[in-house]
Amino acid sequence: MNSIPLESPEGTSNLVSKRLVLWHFVAAMFFLLTAMGWGFLISLQFFNLYPFDDISWLSYGRVRLLHTNEIAYGFLVNGFLGCLYYAIPRLTGRTVLNEKLGYLIFLVWQVTMVLTSIGQLLGKGQAVEWGETPTGFRPGSFDLNFVPVDALIAVGALLVAFQFLTPIAKSLHKRMYVSLWYMSAGFVWLILTYLMGNILAEWTLPGSSGAATVGLFIHDLVGLFVTPMGWGLMYFFVPTILRRPIWSHALSVIGFWALAFFYPLNGVHHFLLSSIPMSVQYGAVISTIAVEIVVTTVVVNFFGTMWGHGYALRKSLPIRWFYTGMILYFVTCLQCAFQTTLTVQEIIHFTDWVPGHAHLVMLGVFSFWILGIMTWLWPRLTGREWYSRRLLGWHYWLSAIGVVIMFLDLLSAGLVHGFMAKALVPWRDIIMALKPFWGIRIFAGGMIITGQALFAWNLLQTARGSRAYDYRMDLLTPEAA
Amino acid sequence: MDRLNNILLWAGLGCFALSFLLSGLYPYLITDGKTPEASIRELAEDVSSDFRLLKEAYPIDFARAFPEGVNALTDPELATIAADDPRRGQSEDAWKNAYARALRDGRDLYIAEACWHCHSQYVRPVGNEVERFGPVRTTAEDNNALQRPVLWGTRRVGPDLTHEGGKRSNDWHIAHLRNPRSTSPDSVMPAYTWYFRRGFQIRRGVSSETAEREGIPADQSYPYPGLYDTKAEAEVALEKLKSSLSSNLEEEAERMFVAEGSGPDGDALALVAYLQWLGTWSPKTAEASK
Numbered sequence: 001m002n003s004i005p006l007e008s009p010e011g012t013s014n015l016v017s018k019r020l021v022l023w024h025f026v027a028a029m030f031f032l033l034t035a036m037g038w039g040f041l042i043s044l045q046f047f048n049l050y051p052f053d054d055i056s057w058l059s060y061g062r063v064r065l066l067h068t069n070e071i072a073y074g075f076l077v078n079g080f081l082g083c084l085y086y087a088i089p090r091l092t093g094r095t096v097l098n099e100k101l102g103y104l105i106f107l108v109w110q111v112t113m114v115l116t117s118i119g120q121l122l123g124k125g126q127a128v129e130w131g132e133t134p135t136g137f138r139p140g141s142f143d144l145n146f147v148p149v150d151a152l153i154a155v156g157a158l159l160v161a162f163q164f165l166t167p168i169a170k171s172l173h174k175r176m177y178v179s180l181w182y183m184s185a186g187f188v189w190l191i192l193t194y195l196m197g198n199i200l201a202e203w204t205l206p207g208s209s210g211a212a213t214v215g216l217f218i219h220d221l222v223g224l225f226v227t228p229m230g231w232g233l234m235y236f237f238v239p240t241i242l243r244r245p246i247w248s249h250a251l252s253v254i255g256f257w258a259l260a261f262f263y264p265l266n267g268v269h270h271f272l273l274s275s276i277p278m279s280v281q282y283g284a285v286i287s288t289i290a291v292e293i294v295v296t297t298v299v300v301n302f303f304g305t306m307w308g309h310g311y312a313l314r315k316s317l318p319i320r321w322f323y324t325g326m327i328l329y330f331v332t333c334l335q336c337a338f339q340t341t342l343t344v345q346e347i348i349h350f351t352d353w354v355p356g357h358a359h360l361v362m363l364g365v366f367s368f369w370i371l372g373i374m375t376w377l378w379p380r381l382t383g384r385e386w387y388s389r390r391l392l393g394w395h396y397w398l399s400a401i402g403v404v405i406m407f408l409d410l411l412s413a414g415l416v417h418g419f420m421a422k423a424l425v426p427w428r429d430i431i432m433a434l435k436p437f438w439g440i441r442i443f444a445g446g447m448i449i450t451g452q453a454l455f456a457w458n459l460l461q462t463a464r465g466s467r468a469y470d471y472r473m474d475l476l477t478p479e480a481a
Numbered sequence: 482m483d484r485l486n487n488i489l490l491w492a493g494l495g496c497f498a499l500s501f502l503l504s505g506l507y508p509y510l511i512t513d514g515k516t517p518e519a520s521i522r523e524l525a526e527d528v529s530s531d532f533r534l535l536k537e538a539y540p541i542d543f544a545r546a547f548p549e550g551v552n553a554l555t556d557p558e559l560a561t562i563a564a565d566d567p568r569r570g571q572s573e574d575a576w577k578n579a580y581a582r583a584l585r586d587g588r589d590l591y592i593a594e595a596c597w598h599c600h601s602q603y604v605r606p607v608g609n610e611v612e613r614f615g616p617v618r619t620t621a622e623d624n625n626a627l628q629r630p631v632l633w634g635t636r637r638v639g640p641d642l643t644h645e646g647g648k649r650s651n652d653w654h655i656a657h658l659r660n661p662r663s664t665s666p667d668s669v670m671p672a673y674t675w676y677f678r679r680g681f682q683i684r685r686g687v688s689s690e691t692a693e694r695e696g697i698p699a700d701q702s703y704p705y706p707g708l709y710d711t712k713a714e715a716e717v718a719l720e721k722l723k724s725s726l727s728s729n730l731e732e733e734a735e736r737m738f739v740a741e742g743s744g745p746d747g748d749a750l751a752l753v754a755y756l757q758w759l760g761t762w763s764p765k766t767a768e769a770s771k
Contacts, residue, residue: 046638046669048662056675061595123593127630132595139592140629172486185493192497200505201630206518207623209509210631211603216505224497260493264500268508271633273605275620280508346607350637422608427640428667 015089018381020102024082025374027110029456031074036449038067043445046438057121065120065132071362072130074113079370080229084183086377087236088164091179092171097163105163108156115149130218131197140202150198157194161187178252182232185260189224193217208275216267223263230366231298234322237373238305241318247304251297258294262287272345288340295333302326317392321372324400328364332357347422353414356407364403378459379469387461391454398451406444413437512620519625524762525581531651531757532580535750538651541707546747550579587755588627590748600642601634615644622763639670644760654753655745676749680708681715682742683722685733708744715739
């Protein structure tokens, strides 16, 4: 084994541009905090305690868009880009296409996010769920009313693809490691998905066929971009930190291709029991259940990798973040397989069950993975020892317990809502019955935000600190955070 | 790049294409693709009485928001002109054009405020939803320009709005937008106060006999239609109104005065027009009314 730690200044060739990783992480943390702040604010509306009631541009409906969009495009994308700037050069042994392009992408992306936020506060959001970034046009027409942010995002996604696909293409061996499969597919799928969802549903397909496409978009964005990036990074960081090869390469490739085949076929399950042709709905239900098989192969593979090294969960915080995310991923996908059946849909659709599910996926899985990677990389990027490892523990526990409380709370609220609605209980009584659950949500949200604030503080103090990170630790204890 | 990788690249793209074919293009081809999408103007063919009442109740803001409706005559106006007056012919077209504009503006506001995140526009044939909200909509009924982008929604913090049109009065909707708690106690919907503006109104106080008989405060007064920007405009209008009154209403004219007030602006009217339209159009009724 190389006696020079890979991450130390002597060990680092000029493969990785650490500053780009760092910048994207800082942007990600900024949007994580603001998005969660918006989320906390809007949760107050459910008790009519929203503080900006009379201010149109800060009203509940508009701010609600910021909450989801800043998480998806501000936090997750920035976080993924940061991780990719580290992982892809390491995986391919080549630098990204161009470092200056990297700064351009960084700039484009942050401008996009600021414009998205401004546009949505001005009421220019698009009526496509998870794609509310402004089209720049009046709904369904070509009358310009704002900056066409969607086009800017498409350009950004294209630049990202060039930036990262270049080193991948240059390094192609006979057999590509599974991380690169996931990542390169994710870059291409993102562009296709984004164009499909934002153009077709807005300008071509109305009503039920529009809904089918929107369903496809919502699902593909998570399934063909966020999921491949997340798993691609896990397949890289877990073996890196554990210093063990992945348990089964064959299984990893099966997982990838089964995802590629089954995941996109799920789209219509967002609008079940609707006027979309039933044959299409049944197809979506069956392929959603099939995804559970894919998920199982992947999760088994990772637990196989971990087998006999469970102590790492205790010793290494990043590994704990990763595997917590994987367990929650398994839970959330198992939930998918059941909630997609028409019997369960009847009750839980339109209720808090669905936001509960979404919080588990977006926060409990993919955000946890990014936070875990940040936890591992930060001292190695800044060359500084953690300001406080104790705070890191608080960050983990507040986030993990918070998201589980929120998930169980919204799940229960969904069941109460669904059964009361079916029993034809007056709407007012349903709202009153849900209030206790909404109260618990505020509490859980508070826990999660506190955790992230502590983490942000810790990151800042670490970067400003004077204690150097001891890279030799990497050689001695592979599980050190 | 070797051959295997090449094949696999196309396989990855193929998976995406297959999903779009099966769950995007196929449902389109067997449903909406068979008939043309109804334009907003077509949806506005059948002008609702609620929309006509908006012009009666809020003439000034209506005229500003929907200039197409300048020649649209309200029922009281129609009652004053002859049966063969040419203005009658123009009126109906003006109504339809104004209605089309109101529906589009209203839908845009429904999107801008993200109403669709808390209200669905899709009733399912399960869970007693038909009993609560009304019949299930067909693909043909949603094959129209106001459902592109689709506004079915995925969450119901508030009730489904598929059949909202005509269920309640304009006044209910306006009061509800201004303060949802005033009409629906315990509602968690935000108030949309920025759709209301201040101005000057003509009001008429109640007579002392009426106040006594009805048990209402003696200084109670009620507004006339129209919210004027300046006090002077309102006073001119008041004089005009007084002079048009017949002599037996002199006592009433004395109780009229100008006061500050507030009311819905053009955006609120558009939003109400859209809400009152929901569920009222279907290709079948459109065919029948032709």
